[in-house]
Amino acid sequence: MTSEGMNPGTTRPGGRTARVRSAVLRAAGDALAEHGLAGLDLADVARRAEVGRTTVYRRWGTPANLVADLLADMAEQSLPRAETGTLLGDLRANARLVRRTLADPRQGALFKAVIAAATGDEQAAAALHRFYDARVTEWEPCARQAVERGELPEGTDTREVIRAVSAPLYYRLLTTDQPLDEATADRAAEAAAAAARAGVFV
Amino acid sequence: MTSEGMNPGTTRPGGRTARVRSAVLRAAGDALAEHGLAGLDLADVARRAEVGRTTVYRRWGTPANLVADLLADMAEQSLPRAETGTLLGDLRANARLVRRTLADPRQGALFKAVIAAATGDEQAAAALHRFYDARVTEWEPCARQAVERGELPEGTDTREVIRAVSAPLYYRLLTTDQPLDEATADRAAEAAAAAARAGVFV
């Protein structure tokens, strides 16, 4: 007796199933970047992925579920952090990386869409939080090393320092029509460094 | 000859038309707060507002347009700024106000939904930008007075100081599952003040 309440893709995850998944996720990413979350039509995704319409409905069911799976996939590819030797140097490298990602037309649109999905669905939100957790974990050592070097006060919340770098960039992307240029990124890094040095994050 | 390409509500904006608009916007806000953007059904909004389904489709057409109109309405009610006499005091008051708004279940959900709408529609995005422009304009004098008092360096971008306060709060709301407590708000205000004093925003 095989358990019945099992969603498809779990018993035989390899071969065709894996190919379908990656094709669908790629297609979903493209569709999101082009039309945003509101324009995400599962039938359209199936067509782009050259996969049966029924398959997409069966395995993912809703746009939000599809986005959640896409985020789980994105969380696996982490961007390696910098090692410049100074806190400001490392934070600036991080800020510029984030800036470049958000300013890129395809990636920027994709991130916007994914955030939109997370605002309306618990599972997508959880997936998004895991994604950013992974990113912060990758870069957190920059701040920890700064504490060890004596650049930052003992007891600093190092993860919060990393988040302080990204926050203004995302805020600008979402709430203004101002461009995300490199000067903005550098300013974000400097602001985070200044606040951290002042002991705001202890 | 009356011009034909005129959308409804422009020639006779008073009386019934105005009542319909405010009822629909209120209903749209409720629906957004409850089900988020994805669950925003125009038929449902019409039912809540006790208004003809056809009317909603004719005057707004899409969820994004409805959100854009809702934002235009929200932008008119601005929250009065504080006057504590010090930069940190004013920024803290602002941070706590933003925190309270975002942490409130109804308002927080509404803001999330509205941001989601803005990520996928140009008009909604423009309306959102105007909304935040209005908010920043209301609070910008706090930073300007700090410059005049000598608390901040000459040439500081005062609007950017105000934005620096909100950014971490929105970032936390969207990308983490951590609670938006008052300590977080105070930290955001202190970080912005520290960065501004260090001359990051000149």
Next chain:
DNA sequence: CCGTTAACGGGACTTCTGTTCCGTTAAGAT
């Protein structure tokens, strides 16, 4: 290599979103 059956995919079917039509109500002008 072969057998079992998980997962896929095409097509018919159902349900719901959004449009059109047209009669009714009331805003604004005289």
Next chain:
DNA sequence: ATCTTAACGGAACAGAAGTCCCGTTAACGG
């Protein structure tokens, strides 16, 4: 107060979104 017609609202209609059925394909175990 009266007239014109903008705007509303119910009902019928069209089209798309999503589900179900069932035959086909291929993953995994032996």
